[in-house]
Amino acid sequence: MRVRADRSSADEPGTDPAEPGASGRWTITPARYRILAVAALAMLVAIVATGAAVRLTGSGLGCSDWPNCEPGDFISVGTPNQAIEQLNRLFTGLVSLSVIAAVLGSLRRRPYQRDLMWLSLGLVAGVIGQIVLGGITVLVELHPIAVGGHFVLSMILVADAVVLVWRSGRPAGPRAPVVPPTDLWLSRAALVLVSALMLTGPVVTGTGPHAGDAASPRFGFSIPDVVRVHSINMWLFLTVVVVLLVRLVRTPGIDRLGDGRIVRRGNALLIVIVAQGAIGYVQYAAGIPAAMVLAHIVGATAVLAVTIWFHLGLSAPATPAAGPVGAAMGGGEHHASTVEARA
Numbered sequence: 001m002r003v004r005a006d007r008s009s010a011d012e013p014g015t016d017p018a019e020p021g022a023s024g025r026w027t028i029t030p031a032r033y034r035i036l037a038v039a040a041l042a043m044l045v046a047i048v049a050t051g052a053a054v055r056l057t058g059s060g061l062g063c064s065d066w067p068n069c070e071p072g073d074f075i076s077v078g079t080p081n082q083a084i085e086q087l088n089r090l091f092t093g094l095v096s097l098s099v100i101a102a103v104l105g106s107l108r109r110r111p112y113q114r115d116l117m118w119l120s121l122g123l124v125a126g127v128i129g130q131i132v133l134g135g136i137t138v139l140v141e142l143h144p145i146a147v148g149g150h151f152v153l154s155m156i157l158v159a160d161a162v163v164l165v166w167r168s169g170r171p172a173g174p175r176a177p178v179v180p181p182t183d184l185w186l187s188r189a190a191l192v193l194v195s196a197l198m199l200t201g202p203v204v205t206g207t208g209p210h211a212g213d214a215a216s217p218r219f220g221f222s223i224p225d226v227v228r229v230h231s232i233n234m235w236l237f238l239t240v241v242v243v244l245l246v247r248l249v250r251t252p253g254i255d256r257l258g259d260g261r262i263v264r265r266g267n268a269l270l271i272v273i274v275a276q277g278a279i280g281y282v283q284y285a286a287g288i289p290a291a292m293v294l295a296h297i298v299g300a301t302a303v304l305a306v307t308i309w310f311h312l313g314l315s316a317p318a319t320p321a322a323g324p325v326g327a328a329m330g331g332g333e334h335h336a337s338t339v340e341a342r343a
């Protein structure tokens, strides 16, 4: 990471000497901080995939030692299980480093933004939480509540990182909606429904063949019943997103940014939901093969990330209300400027 010495911090916006790291210390630019945020997000997504691969292939005991894979061998790839386990160990280290770098970077970023510091601290807290939860999961013999909790916490971390990436690339300050309240509420409903999918999904997993390991306890539900609840959850989510997109496409001028960006993001969301739903049905019909479950887990991460990204895009930096536009947007004292859309 290239940094520059801040020799004129008192003259620069956001470099109040009272802020952490101000005055004569090393600083980084917003563009470079964003790279740190994107790296943290990428590592978190990667660890979701490698962690799932460990569970699905039963590679948790692939290595018999730690930090060496085998006594005397730091790296050992004699079996696929060892390779998968070590890949997961590698990403565990990279995730830890990347979230610490995000916190340190947030303190050195100029202009300093407190929200970025809190969001990146949330990542560190979440990773520590995962380590604790991982230990508890082993103690309770991979009970599905603990395994599911591990997954849900991963999704919270991904959500946090998505917001961090979003905010690190945009100006600080108040934001206001760029769509009418109905559309904003539909988007919030989509967020609630995608969060519910992150709970109903792990219930299916905890009931089915890929919970914990072959010997671990299961939820005592019937698989068809929990899959039905999970798929109804998806259909509700899909319906809300389709209604929202139809409203956005069919009402000219509904989106104050006016450059089609919101609809493009909405289309991307629709595509990932349909693809993920298709994987879900095919994997169920095919008897829940491990490779498809891995694709479904990565797809779930993508659906969550794109839903949040879409929602964040429904607002833009606020400027003082200028008559009827602000009122029509339901934004109270502010309406959103279109500056960000062109930036």
Ligand code: HEM
Pocket: 148, 151, 197, 198, 199, 200, 201, 202, 203, 204, 205, 206, 208, 209, 210, 211, 227, 230, 231, 234, 273, 276, 277, 278, 279, 280, 281, 282, 283, 284, 288, 293, 296, 297, 299, 300, 303, 304
């Ligand atoms: C947007 C759509 C969907 C999302 C976001 C989603 C999300 C998830 C999540 C988060 C899990 C839990 C993963 C884990 O605990 O490791 C899961 C599991 C599962 N989902 Fe979905 N799902 C969707 C659609 C569907 C559909 C339509 C079906 C088919 C009926 C389906 C079938 C399953 C099955 C069978 C499992 C258990 C896999 C296993 O044994 O590990 N999903 N889903």
